[in-house]
Amino acid sequence: MYISSESLIVILFVGLVAGWLAGKIVRGTGFGIIGDIIVGIAGAFIASWLFPKLHITIGSGLISEIIYSAIGAIILLLIVRLVRTGGRF
Template sequence: MHLSNESLLVILFVGLVAGWLAGQIVRGTGFGIIGDILVGICGAFIASWLFPKLGIHLGSGLLSSIIYSAIGAVILLLVVRLLRTGGRF
């Protein structure tokens, strides 16, 4: 797979926005800008794996990528919070 510079920038931008949105929704401690990008990108992978298995399709384009990634990042942050607090929110 070949990524151009533009596609790498789009992935980082989507990851940053999705990680920030997830942090605002979950209202946990922040991970910083790099942590937000990583959570957003991991959330995108989680959502791209989980949503097709559930039969959910939100469309295509940048906005749907941000929504997918944000939902996946929220799921990831909730799992991390559950593991950190020993099963309590």
């Protein structure tokens, strides 16, 4: 599998924006820039697995990828918050 440098920059940008957006929506769980990128990218993987199984489509393009990734990152942050606090929000 080959990822060009332009694709890598787009993936990192989408991950950063999605992680930042998820951190703003789910307050108190910010992880910094690198952590936000990781959460955003992990959220993109979660969303790319979950949404097709639920037959949910938003559209195509960069904005829809950011929305998908942000929703996945929010789900991931809520799970992390549940694990950290012992089941309490």
